[in-house]
Amino acid sequence: MFPKRTFRLTLLVAFVFSFQIAYALTEDEKNNIDLYQALAPGVVNITSTVVEHDFFFNVIPRQGTGSGAIIDQRGYILTNNHVIEDAHKLEVTLSTGKKYTAKLIGSDPDTDLAVVKIDVPKEKLTVIPFGLSGNLKVGQKSIAIGNPFGLGQTLTTGVISSIGRTMRSSTGSLVEDIIQTDASINPGNSGGPLIDSSGHLIGITTAIFSPTGASVGIGFAIPVDTAKRVVNDLIEKGYYSYPYLGATLMNLFPDIASALKLPVTSGALVVDVTPRGPADRAGLRGGNRRAQIGNNIVIVGGDVVVSVNGKPVQDADAAIREVRKLRPGDKIELGIVRWDGSKGTITVTLGEKPRDVRAKQP
Amino acid sequence: MFKSAALNIQNCPRPYRSALVFFILCLGFTATVFALTSIENNTIAAYEKVAPSVVNITTMDCDPEFFWCATPAESGSGSGVVLRADGLIVTNNHVISNAKKITVALSDGRRLDAHVLASAVADDFAVLKVDPGEKTLRAISLGNSDKLRIGERVLAVGNPFGLGQTLTAGIVSMTNRTVKDGGKIMRDLIQTDAPINPGNSGGALINSEGELIGICTAILSPTGSSIRIGFAIPVNRMKEVVPGLINPWPRIIGWGVAALLLALFLKRIYRRPEATSPGAL
Structure with missing residues (x-):
């Protein structure tokens, strides 16, 4: 009938179109x-x-x-x-x-x-x-x-x-x-x-x-x-298991810093440390007296955390964020400013965050 | 037939063979890591093109309870589109009407104070001016909204x-839509199902090339939030209205000349009878 080649070509075209x-x-x-x-x-x-x-x-x-x-x-x-x-x-x-x-x-x-x-x-x-x-x-x-x-x-x-x-x-x-x-x-x-x-x-x-x-x-x-x-x-x-520092932090606002005559204007102020917690054992100091600054009562006397592992932190959230990146057992280096204005670093071995005891489903 | 293909490893000189195999492996690896479809690549490119040109607008107005308006409350948020790199921003008039203080947040994080240059209430356009300093803004590129077809992919930023x-993201649901909002009628809107x-x-409502095709303006919803019926004013309307807002002088001069011509024409028709002409009396 028609040449073999034409037949093949028709078949190919039909094949392609059927796909489309x-x-x-x-x-x-x-x-x-x-x-x-x-x-x-x-x-x-x-x-x-x-x-x-x-x-x-x-x-x-x-x-x-x-x-x-x-x-x-x-x-x-x-x-x-x-x-x-x-x-x-x-x-x-x-x-x-x-x-x-x-x-x-x-x-x-x-x-x-x-x-x-x-x-x-x-x-x-x-x-x-x-x-x-x-x-x-x-x-x-x-x-x-x-x-x-x-x-x-x-x-x-x-x-x-x-x-x-x-x-x-x-x-x-x-x-x-x-x-x-x-x-x-x-x-x-x-x-x-x-x-x-x-x-x-x-x-x-x-x-x-x-x-x-x-x-x-x-x-x-x-x-x-x-x-x-x-x-x-x-x-x-x-x-x-979240890493655990064992310290309560609050934002250090510039007005608090200037009232306390601290050499820094931002950071995380340590309000309280858990007794025998990781931060306490490493020597981080919490507040020990109350002071009225403006309209707020602030617990003062504690250290100010200004850097975590060499990274400057502006507020408490930033410090917590840096800590959260690590695991229990990791060592963390806190750059701190003391109540008297002296600067230093403290190395804390992070613990494991205590959990609320929850009844697990059987 | 396939013998002539470029990637024939058997014919390759031996030193190059391993390199070729490595190259193919690399190619395969990138293909699996960045296996985005073409439509995704297109969307990403379009977004990255316009993202610096869309700004967030925060307005503050007075609490009606307070008489003196000493502390304006943050009351509204909207968006805007950068029209010119020196700080001209187009937005909807209803975003900034009643505002006592307008703050514009750029996509690079800068927050600038803005003031209203002009607004067209009927068309719901307003032009804001900010002072960007040395770091100028990135102007959006304008598309042609007359060429839009129903079903075309659009993005809202x-x-x-x-x-x-x-x-x-969504598609053009309809063009030339007329919407009644209270007593106000808006014509020739683009309808989209992008939330x-x-x-x-x-x-901004942009097309897949990253060009502005509309200004998102209204939605139809019994709840007040998106049910995927949104409306945008076409960019071609903006091209007609906004230049007149930025620089009103050509229009003022035009109307002035027209009025002058009309006055001359009327004067010619109603010319007072000349005193010297002979007539009755």
Whole structure:
């Protein structure tokens, strides 16, 4: 009939066109679909049952829903502390619909992170790999998979709106480098993963800013770098051991400094040291008398911390931030200014922060 | 066919072979580390281009309870767009109306006091002036809002709820939208589904090239915060209105000349009968 070459060419053209018609999706859409199909099995729904009592001590169970990400083949699931807090019973639903009872492994209210565990053979689990949150760029894609309003597994996409915001957790401690995204995050998304376009975990969706209680396009996630720091301790010990200085610090304001005739105008004033704590043993001095400066009563007489490991600190928050970067057992060098104006350095071996004794879930 | 390909390791001279393998490995490594899609790279580039040109505006006004207004309270936040490097900033009039004191926070962290140069209430535009000192600002590049197509990707940069600079992304939902806000009618607006919230007002709506195409101005929402129906005044309207605000003299002279011509024309028509002309009496 017609030459063989023409036939081959027609076949090739038909082949190419069939591809274009069958997969007429943009690169971005394909990326979303691939990521969802690959990682959705790694996202679980968490239902927590909190038992409350009414006035007559009748038991009233209250259920809450959240999300979580499987981070280890042994069945460890990373979620938010506020999802599992005070729960008497935790139930995890995999994307297949199978329900498992989960055990609380560890939690850290200061970063609002927690790890729970389910006993499932590892071939049935999909792990969401950890990524990096240190080199994120504003504008890159962020994908949230979660369980908003308990509806069931939901994919939302957006961009990273900003990086480096700070947030206060429910215990009042600062969580830094928070990721802001415009992907729709709603109640129930808490604890779910925020994923980048290469399929790595970059954050744990934790909070939203909203006057209405539902998404207005401003969602926040705890960076995965913070989670990586905390998770191993949570799995091994059930808590994260924070470094402990054993000193109470307050901001040294310029008016206080000038009233006390100190040679510095900013730093962290040591109000009090815990007896036989790490700072006390190293020789850091706390305040010993009260003085009225302006309208404030300040406990004075203590040292002023002006640098931590050679890095100048302007206020108490900055000093605490530097200490928080280290682990218990590390040595830290404090540059101090004494009450009499003399300068010096003190080397403190950090201890482990004492914890409130909490009843662990059986 | 593929034998002629450039990366044929077998034909490569031996000393270069290991280098080539290393190069390919490096290539593969960078590909996995920076595996961003093209749309992401585009968004990042567009944001980084405009980020220095979008400012946060904080206003203070008087508490009506106090008579003397000794301590103006921080009352509102909005956004603005740098129009000229010497310190001209465009924002919405409703961001700065009633303000007693206006502070502009640049993206590099500097905080500058601003004053209102001019404002157009009907178009909801205001032009602010700051003194940037030696370190001048970066002016935004203006796009063409007449060329916008529905479905095109747009980005909003602003300061929602005073949180700080924020990027949100969406598409053009509709162009030439007319919106009624109370008694006021705004025409020819761009509608977008990029989340726009209180505080985004006066901020930039940009296209994927990083060019300004609109000034975020209003939202439709029963709750007062974003339900992904936001409106922006097209940049072409700004190009018509704002030069007149910055330099009103051409307009004043133009109207003056027009009035003069009209007066001469009327004088010619209603010319008084000349006294010397013969007539009745």
